[in-house]
Amino acid sequence: MIVVLLGPPGAGKGTQGERIADALGIPKIATGDVLRAAVKAGTELGLAAKGFMDRGDLVPDEVILGIMREALAQPEQAKGVILDGVVRTVPQAEGLAAVVRALGRTLDMVLVFDIADDLLVDRLSGRTTCDTxxxxxTGLRPGAPCPDGTGGTLVRRKDDEPEAIRNRLRVYHAQTAPVLQWYVEHGANVQRIDAVGSFDEVTARALAAVRR
Ligand SMILES: [Zn+2]
Incomplete structure (x- = not known):
């Protein structure tokens, strides 16, 4: 079973992906993780990726897809895999489809985490970080003292300012709508779940969708 996860920043996709993977007894693959692993292992593609990263460039899709293909061909991935952050754009969806086909596998499901932007803005802008x-x-105001008594002050990262979050969400929606359309047009099994609720509630919905 190969499942692609899609969801906006702050929807809890990463955590839920781990939980689904654990429940199904299959691994979760996130692009960042396989990229770092390939770089560390010094594979040909890993070294190519490192070259781009060292220059501060984005690693091109072909390199990422090559690394993804190597990861998907590993025996521990035979039973299935949850793919997190692997598909963000239509070219990546096309590339992944080609990789999956070449491996003689099928993409079983696209699982979409739905949550209103306003809730995400509230959730993410409620985060602060100790400057020490x-x-x-979460839930503490910027300027408050660190609850751990380190003498530090809580600050809000620029990324977590409401306007920055709205920007990230705009980018997500602009990229994701065509990806979903592409999957629907290509006959993929697209399932949407309500990502509002406790971690356990959302996990239960996700597992119900995956096992359906
Ligand atoms: Zn602190």
């Missing part, structure tokens, strides 16, 4: 111990907190 760097620990993240």
């Amino acid at each position: 111990c760097q620990k993240p907190f």
Whole structure:
């Protein structure tokens, strides 16, 4: 079973992906993780990726897809895999489809985490970080002292300012709408789940969708 996860920043996709993968007894692959692993292992594609990263460039899709193909061909991935952050654009969806086909596998499901932008803005802008111990907190105001008593002050990262979050969400929607359309046009099994609720509630919905 190969499942692609799609969801906006802050929807809890990463955590839910781990939980789904654990429940199904299959691995979760995130683009960043396989990229770092390939660089560390010093594979040909890993070294190519490192070259781009060292120059501060984005690693091109062909390199990422090559690394993804090597990862998907590993025996531990035979039973299935949850792909997190692997598909963000239509070319990436096309590339992944080609990789999956070449491996003689099928993409079983695209699981979409739905949550209103306003909720995400509330959720993400409620995060602060201690300027001394760097620990993240939620529900505490910027300027408050660090609850861990490190003497630090809680600050809000620029990324977590409401306007920055709205920007990230705009980019997400602009990229994701065509990806979903592409999947629908290509007959993929697209399932949407409500990502509002406790971690356990969302996990239960995700597992119900995957097992359906
Ligand atoms: Zn602190």
